[in-house]
Amino acid sequence: DAKTTQPTSMDCAEGRAANLPCNHSTISGNEYVYWYRQIHSQGPQYIIHGLKNNETNEMASLIITEDRKSSTLILPHATLRDTAVYYCIVSNRRGDDKIIFGKGTRLHILP
């Protein structure tokens, strides 16, 4: 599976959009980009995934560059409850196989 690079930590003001970047320059054509997050003392939570096209759901938007070497997770109106570690994962599996987590980005939402 391709390796991902994420910033160790980020801050965002409450109510603003939080933009979390992820580099996956070695991604191959059949690999998906997944995002999970883990709020303190809880298990990880699936957010969104995509292959080529941008995706949006009730939680977030996923923007994948045309060359697919990087992506951005956007939380449109961050709240204090969005403070968590966010994991970017690439995998050529359908998602129901094992997940290889990195260290993720620790996002702090500031009041």
Add this chain to the structure above:
Amino acid sequence: DTGVSQDPRHKITKRGQNVTFRCDPISEHNRLYWYRQTLGQGPEFLTYFQNEAQLEKSRLLSDRFSAERPKGSFSTLEIQRTEQGDSAMYLCASSVQAYEQYFGPGTRLTVT
């Protein structure tokens, strides 16, 4: 809605003792996964089941670890002769043929 549940939530044990954790997946989810997470790290895959069959085991799963999923429903993870290095959060997740895995709250193990 009953999500993935794990029991116990916390376990403190002395080195050398055996411990067993239980995971109840979401009903109808045929895949069940175990992960381990130490402080400051992302979760690490241990093993997974499709129904009652154990399909993959990580090298992290030493001979002291055993997992079962009788009848393809709940699963147990047993650690024999615990060591201090086994102290971690043990996470269970389940999925159906879909893209996302649903995680439980975890069992935090402390070996003294």
